[in-house]
Amino acid sequence: MSQQFIDLRSDTVTKPSKAMREAMANAEVGDDVFGEDPTVNMLQETVASLLGKEKALFVPSGCMSNQLALKAHTEMGDEVIMEQDAHMFNYETAAPAVMSAVQVKTVPGIRGVFRADDLPPHIRPAIYYMPRTRVICVENTHNRAGGAVFPLEEIKKLSAFCKEREILFHLDGARLWNASVATEIPMKEWAQHFDSVSVCFSKGLGAPVGSAICGTKEFVTKAHKWRKVFGGGMRQSGILAAGALYAVQHNIARMKEDHEKAKFFAKELSSIKEFDIDLESVQTNIVLVDVLKTGKTPQEVIALLNKQNVLISVGTFTKFRALMHLDVSMDQVKYAVDKFKQIFQ
Numbered sequence: 001m002s003q004q005f006i007d008l009r010s011d012t013v014t015k016p017s018k019a020m021r022e023a024m025a026n027a028e029v030g031d032d033v034f035g036e037d038p039t040v041n042m043l044q045e046t047v048a049s050l051l052g053k054e055k056a057l058f059v060p061s062g063c064m065s066n067q068l069a070l071k072a073h074t075e076m077g078d079e080v081i082m083e084q085d086a087h088m089f090n091y092e093t094a095a096p097a098v099m100s101a102v103q104v105k106t107v108p109g110i111r112g113v114f115r116a117d118d119l120p121p122h123i124r125p126a127i128y129y130m131p132r133t134r135v136i137c138v139e140n141t142h143n144r145a146g147g148a149v150f151p152l153e154e155i156k157k158l159s160a161f162c163k164e165r166e167i168l169f170h171l172d173g174a175r176l177w178n179a180s181v182a183t184e185i186p187m188k189e190w191a192q193h194f195d196s197v198s199v200c201f202s203k204g205l206g207a208p209v210g211s212a213i214c215g216t217k218e219f220v221t222k223a224h225k226w227r228k229v230f231g232g233g234m235r236q237s238g239i240l241a242a243g244a245l246y247a248v249q250h251n252i253a254r255m256k257e258d259h260e261k262a263k264f265f266a267k268e269l270s271s272i273k274e275f276d277i278d279l280e281s282v283q284t285n286i287v288l289v290d291v292l293k294t295g296k297t298p299q300e301v302i303a304l305l306n307k308q309n310v311l312i313s314v315g316t317f318t319k320f321r322a323l324m325h326l327d328v329s330m331d332q333v334k335y336a337v338d339k340f341k342q343i344f345q
Ligand SMILES: *Cc1c(COP(=O)(O)O)cnc(C)c1O
Pocket: 061, 062, 063, 064, 066, 087, 088, 139, 141, 142, 143, 172, 174, 175, 200, 202, 203
């Protein structure tokens, strides 16, 4: 095992399993730009039904799926509200400005969570020289908040807040599967409160490529058109959809193991005096560790662990991040913990 890297940099590093590859190799395909790929169609129907939405659209990435939602929901010059640590604000290369010509207004959150009661001062009055508040976005689970779950009660309040004001409500649910497994609240019960929901197959679900954007028939019809404009019209994409479909059918419930590995890892590392971990935020598969007190930068800590064949990545300024996924076993996590203890205890 010591020759092999234990890759905790992200849950996107997983490789398709033999069974998943077989499903992909055997997939029935057609030209999806003509709507004729049966595997893509089956994936879209499966995901729409799982989320309780009228339609789902298979797209190449989570970025595209979030950005298609903004494109379909907004007009040039609108304003979109999201939490300041949101993936859509930090890691999508200013796409709201580039693709939709909208302005993002960020609000502060605690572990990624902001509340309806805090929003009124952020909503624009209908005055011609102000932008129109058009969409509010939530991220669940929240990536930069260490995989914390956005509580359903707060989502319900935000949804009611949006409805009252005719603001659209979007969910970046790249890891909604994790939220659903951790809380045992079905995907549908989360999704019903939103006008659009994005989910990723390429994170903890272990598929090589793809996301879906879901919502009403009317919304998905718009997103479908824009997908073509964005360069996301694909042909025999059933090969990819088969991997995603396999993941949805086989890899959701097992995420529980990833959450257990994360809790174990976080608890063990919290015994290292110079590490700070917000154990309450470790609710799913992500662990953020603040290394400020070690006097080392996250990059230096990463380099030390790399020498021991343990790969981790930079979280935020003073933090490194470790993600649990289906290509890392509990034994490997234990091995990684031992290496951390050897170096820092
Ligand atoms: C990974 C991720 C996405 C999608 O990013 P891609 O790079 O397109 O895969 C969107 N939102 C969140 C919260 C994510 O973690």
